Amino acid sequence: QVQLVESGGGLVQVGGSLRLSCAASGLTFSTYSMAWFRQAAGKEREFVAAISWSGDRTDFVDSVKGRFTISGDNAKNTVYLQMNSLKPEDTAVYYCAADRRVQRYSGRISGNYAYWGQGTRVTVSG
Numbered sequence: 556q557v558q559l560v561e562s563g564g565g566l567v568q569v570g571g572s573l574r575l576s577c578a579a580s581g582l583t584f585s586t587y588s589m590a591w592f593r594q595a596a597g598k599e600r601e602f603v604a605a606i607s608w609s610g611d612r613t614d615f616v617d618s619v620k621g622r623f624t625i626s627g628d629n630a631k632n633t634v635y636l637q638m639n640s641l642k643p644e645d646t647a648v649y650y651c652a653a654d655r656r657v658q659r660y661s662g663r664i665s666g667n668y669a670y671w672g673q674g675t676r677v678t679v680s681g
Contacts, residue, residue: 557581557670559651564675567641571679575636577651577672584632586657590668591625591636593647593677602663603649604636614662618644641679648674 563575577589590605604625605614613625624637634651652668654661661667 557653559653559670559672561649561651561672561675564649564677566678566680569642569679569681571641572637572639573641573677575638575649575651575675575677577634577636579632579634579653582653582670583657584627585629588654588660589625589627589634590652590654590661590663591634591649592652592665593645593649594674595644595647598647600650600665602665605660605662606634607660608654608658612660616663638677641677643679643681646677646679648676650674 558580560578567573586608588608591603592600593603594600602616606625606627610627622640627634651672653670655667655669
């Protein structure tokens with residue numbers, strides 16, 4: 556059974572940083588593309604970042620480019636989202652997701668992700 560468990564959310568001031576982690580189990584992590592999505596209160600879920608199973612391809616929503624990075628650690632079966640220069644509009648619940656198929660890069664196509672974590676809340680104040 557595939558499980559994705561996010562951690563690292565919290566309250567941070569404008570301009571601060573957080574690193575989100577997503578620990579995966581029940582799948583061969585090195586063969587799955589991963590992504591982060593977020594959902595702010597009263598808004599639809601939106602794509603944030605994605606990384607291919609090989610780690611050689613990444614994609615970001617325009618609003619976080621230059622501020623967020625995504626990376627994976629196959630030894631730890633974990634994908635990270637490093638968030639710098641945080642803004643109030645980054646406030647949301649952040650979800651990690653794993654692709655439905657192995658060795659496919661789905662980028663921002665949410666329908667291609669079959670496995671989702673429970674989410675971790677990020678609040679940017681100030």
